[in-house]
Amino acid sequence: MGDVILLTPLLSYLKEKNPAAEITVITGSPYAVLFGDDPRLTSVVPYVRSDEEKIFTKLALEKWDHVIDLQNNRRSRKLRKKYFPQVNFGVFDKLHVQRFLLLLVRLDFYKKSSNVAQRYILAADNTQESIQKIPPVKLYGDSGRVKKHQVFQGGKSEIIALFPFSAWKNKQWPVASYAAIGRHFAQKNWGVTIFGGAEDAAKAEKLKGEIGENCYSFAGTLNLYEIGCYLTQCTLALGGDTGLSGGIIHLQDIQCHIHVITDVHIVNF
Numbered sequence: 001m002g003d004v005i006l007l008t009p010l011l012s013y014l015k016e017k018n019p020a021a022e023i024t025v026i027t028g029s030p031y032a033v034l035f036g037d038d039p040r041l042t043s044v045v046p047y048v049r050s051d052e053e054k055i056f057t058k059l060a061l062e063k064w065d066h067v068i069d070l071q072n073n074r075r076s077r078k079l080r081k082k083y084f085p086q087v088n089f090g091v092f093d094k095l096h097v098q099r100f101l102l103l104l105v106r107l108d109f110y111k112k113s114s115n116v117a118q119r120y121i122l123a124a125d126n127t128q129e130s131i132q133k134i135p136p137v138k139l140y141g142d143s144g145r146v147k148k149h150q151v152f153q154g155g156k157s158e159i160i161a162l163f164p165f166s167a168w169k170n171k172q173w174p175v176a177s178y179a180a181i182g183r184h185f186a187q188k189n190w191g192v193t194i195f196g197g198a199e200d201a202a203k204a205e206k207l208k209g210e211i212g213e214n215c216y217s218f219a220g221t222l223n224l225y226e227i228g229c230y231l232t233q234c235t236l237a238l239g240g241d242t243g244l245s246g247g248i249i250h251l252q253d254i255q256c257h258i259h260v261i262t263d264v265h266i267v268n269f
Contacts, residue, residue: 004031024041024042045059065087095119186212199220
């Protein structure tokens, strides 16, 4: 999910370079809703594996100038070669070795000037031109379709969003620490919100109970777009992963102070 959201600077780059470009994004069905209001896109295609042949057969009938494979795995390469064999393409360098060393043995061999968003742009246009300044991104529009959530009696002027969960064991921060932070802000009369997926709902309810009053859990109840819209109303967001906690709020044009917990300290995101 974080990787999907990090493609948004690429969309800005492509439109800046060619304003007339017609861009289609193919992404997993749960993530397609994120791009529903994106003015840079001509269309968004929700990908469901069971409908793969139908989806790509239809896409193959259209004329494409360029295909950018940001997944860059065995399956995506097979699809690209089967359905777009004559189309120019670019692929994302996933830096498998560097990632393995960083996640599993904590050795960092990434170049400091290279991040995922920049490497996505290089996958589209490997001209090595300067891409240090990534164009600003505004993913969340005023569509009128987004639900309004009034969950705190009388409203709260300050709200902290907590993202306590991660699939990666070595990215997890003790839930007790999130509980302590939640209680700290709740006692200051802040609203405290907990975010996560449906699989995190039970853990989120337990954390909510440990924090006490002024706390509400959204785990499993909002889609990704709605989470992003809700975050525009938050003052502070705190998380320890670059998926839901970092990805959905990274590079977004929202007035929210964002922090991500690293191994030994908290850094401004």
